[in-house]
Amino acid sequence: MTTLTNARLIDPESGAITLGGVRLEDGVIVEILPEGAEGIDCGGKCLAPGIIDIGVKIGEPGERHKESFRTAGRSAAAGGITTMVTRPDTTPAIDSPELLDFFSRRAADLAPVNVLPMAALTKGRDGAEMTEISFLRDAGAVAFTDGDRPLQNPKTLQRALTYAADLGALVMAHPQEPTLSKGACATAGPLASLMGLPAVSPMAERIQLERDMALVEMTGARYHADQITTAAALPTLERAKKAGLKVSAGVSAHHLTLNQFDIEGYRTFFKLKPPLRTEDDRLAVVDAVQSGLIDIICSMHTPQDEESKRLPFEEAASGAVGLETLLPACMQLVHAGHLTLPELFRALALNPAKLLGLEAGRLAVGAPADLILFDPDKPFVLNRTKLHSKSKNTPYDLRRMEGVVLQTYVAGAQVFPLDD
Numbered sequence: 001m002t003t004l005t006n007a008r009l010i011d012p013e014s015g016a017i018t019l020g021g022v023r024l025e026d027g028v029i030v031e032i033l034p035e036g037a038e039g040i041d042c043g044g045k046c047l048a049p050g051i052i053d054i055g056v057k058i059g060e061p062g063e064r065h066k067e068s069f070r071t072a073g074r075s076a077a078a079g080g081i082t083t084m085v086t087r088p089d090t091t092p093a094i095d096s097p098e099l100l101d102f103f104s105r106r107a108a109d110l111a112p113v114n115v116l117p118m119a120a121l122t123k124g125r126d127g128a129e130m131t132e133i134s135f136l137r138d139a140g141a142v143a144f145t146d147g148d149r150p151l152q153n154p155k156t157l158q159r160a161l162t163y164a165a166d167l168g169a170l171v172m173a174h175p176q177e178p179t180l181s182k183g184a185c186a187t188a189g190p191l192a193s194l195m196g197l198p199a200v201s202p203m204a205e206r207i208q209l210e211r212d213m214a215l216v217e218m219t220g221a222r223y224h225a226d227q228i229t230t231a232a233a234l235p236t237l238e239r240a241k242k243a244g245l246k247v248s249a250g251v252s253a254h255h256l257t258l259n260q261f262d263i264e265g266y267r268t269f270f271k272l273k274p275p276l277r278t279e280d281d282r283l284a285v286v287d288a289v290q291s292g293l294i295d296i297i298c299s300m301h302t303p304q305d306e307e308s309k310r311l312p313f314e315e316a317a318s319g320a321v322g323l324e325t326l327l328p329a330c331m332q333l334v335h336a337g338h339l340t341l342p343e344l345f346r347a348l349a350l351n352p353a354k355l356l357g358l359e360a361g362r363l364a365v366g367a368p369a370d371l372i373l374f375d376p377d378k379p380f381v382l383n384r385t386k387l388h389s390k391s392k393n394t395p396y397d398l399r400r401m402e403g404v405v406l407q408t409y410v411a412g413a414q415v416f417p418l419d420d
Helices: 069-078 097-110 133-138 154-167 190-195 203-219 231-242 253-257 279-291 326-335 341-356
Strands: 002-011 016-025 028-033 046-049 051-056 081-086 114-117 170-173 222-225 247-252 296-298 371-381 400-410 413-416
Touching: 002 028, 002 341, 002 371, 016 341, 046 341, 051 069, 051 247, 051 296, 051 326, 051 341, 069 081, 069 097, 069 400, 069 413, 081 341, 081 400, 097 114, 097 133, 133 154, 154 170, 154 203, 154 222, 203 222, 203 231, 231 247, 231 279, 247 253, 247 279, 253 279, 253 296, 253 326, 279 341, 296 326, 296 341, 326 341, 326 371, 326 400
Parallel strands: 002 046, 051 081, 081 114, 170 222, 222 247, 247 296
Antiparallel strands: 002 016, 016 028, 046 371, 371 400, 400 413
């Protein structure tokens, strides 16, 4: 039994912050304690549900040199992430029960945090033939996605959504019109023209989302947009939700805290997919998170090695690591007054848990004892070489940030910090 006391309890369900503690036993929260209880003194720091990060890229199989289960798991624990929901865009793609079984066994053996795998929606993620969704679901897949490859053929997507709807399975899609966005590495506008970079209009996001919403309406499937990053797409998302469609959306912390001007100087660590947007887009998306229109904040952790980033901007790989920077990046939104701590953990923990049907993401009796203790105000300068990830491609290198994870618990066991 573990008793944590004298903590500021961040409750995303009630929206309250109270002083008290929790008692943990057999991997669950067995009691919420009032102020003044005896136990391990948390010194008035914040105790919140562990972060559930949807869309984490692991390099196994095929790209273990970029990220392994061990390094990703340690990075997640250091970042207060107690559950990683992983992408199937591996080499080869996770598109069969056999590959999913290998992936799950490796995760259970090596990662100190929970790992919930997603499987590919189509075989090889090539958009032509859907995978065996039923068998993959039975094997443990929590959702189905082709990652950052938008499914171009609407008939294939219709079939997949229809089949997924019959099973109650969740489909996650990347709403970027593939023809318009092909080869683009910046958002269309004066900056992209000045830099001579191939660019894509923000409307490419809206066009694809409009098409997907029509197919969701047709099939009644559960659908999650992995990243909504533009103001143009928000009315489409709002209409779909008001119409009662089973639709949710996420956004990465990078798109909430950075904008298109960060790519000036052709800095490839800021090359993301979709590309960074205008400041007006960023603020509109921040407001959408605050209002609940966008449900989830994620890291969209995408490790890339030095060789793939040290290239001309157009040729460099897209993506950034984010497991350890997710919380401090999001704390910028709290300190700027855009979000309260309960609102933040609604997007980081409670809503992801609801989407996946998990009991986690809550500070409640009977909930899993997946918790994070952190100091929201402690400043530090990020040094990318000290990240636990194998790859160090973070856009926040040498940035002054606030918000330090002190302890992470998974099923009541402390997984960060550890002596080894």
